[in-house]
Amino acid sequence: DIQMTQSPSSLSASVGDRVTITCRASQSIGNFLNWYQQKPGKAPKLLIYATSNLQSGVPSRFSGSGSGTDFTLTISSLQPEDFATYYCQQSYITPPLTFGQGTRLDIK
Amino acid sequence: QVQLVESGGGVVQPGRSLRLSCAASGFAFSSYGLYWVRQAPGKGLEWVAVIWNDGSNDDYVDSVKGRFTISRDDSKNTLYLQMNSLRVEDTAVYYCARSVGGVPIAQQLLRGEHFDYWGQGTLITVSS
Numbered sequence: 001d002i003q004m005t006q007s008p009s010s011l012s013a014s015v016g017d018r019v020t021i022t023c024r025a026s027q028s029i030g031n032f033l034n035w036y037q038q039k040p041g042k043a044p045k046l047l048i049y050a051t052s053n054l055q056s057g058v059p060s061r062f063s064g065s066g067s068g069t070d071f072t073l074t075i076s077s078l079q080p081e082d083f084a085t086y087y088c089q090q091s092y093i094t095p096p097l098t099f100g101q102g103t104r105l106d107i108k
Numbered sequence: 109q110v111q112l113v114e115s116g117g118g119v120v121q122p123g124r125s126l127r128l129s130c131a132a133s134g135f136a137f138s139s140y141g142l143y144w145v146r147q148a149p150g151k152g153l154e155w156v157a158v159i160w161n162d163g164s165n166d167d168y169v170d171s172v173k174g175r176f177t178i179s180r181d182d183s184k185n186t187l188y189l190q191m192n193s194l195r196v197e198d199t200a201v202y203y204c205a206r207s208v209g210g211v212p213i214a215q216q217l218l219r220g221e222h223f224d225y226w227g228q229g230t231l232i233t234v235s236s
Binding site: 032034036038042043044045046049050055087089091092093094095096097098099100101102 | 152153209218219222227228
């Protein structure tokens, strides 16, 4: 199975900050990497698919990049509603479909 | 609009059974693969089971193989998860999710899947 590792596990930042979250795959997955945002008590929400494609309705301050084994999610200017937990998910070979362990983004 | 609504959660003793349902609306249900994904309290996301759009294939995470069965009734636009021999470690919020973007690359394998819609989740607590 392909293992996904996110870093950092948690992060504190302020409104207006630029934030980057990293996801590393245990083997090359091309560009088959997706990002989700989850707020407490809510279902995950798709932000980005296939590394860099913004899901409809997602603000343009979110962007994704990478290829092979290393990927990043960047929020260019944090907004209050962005404080949440973020998960990456590989879609190179499924099933099994695997997620990273999550990155919790808190207000500093 | 697309909606997925789970039901059937609750408190159950270890070893007992439970069936979850996920009622779908707002899209062509039979055209999509569907997943159950769970999240234990304070933990991350874990896929549980998948069923392909035509029902021809299904698969499970190793920890539930032989105990859980995923199924779908396209006439009712409903996804199910039959959960038998429940264990304490099955305690979690269970989400159904619609899979899009997947392309077959080999028998029972896809590439490019992601989840564009999720239900609100239903909590299963397995406790004596």
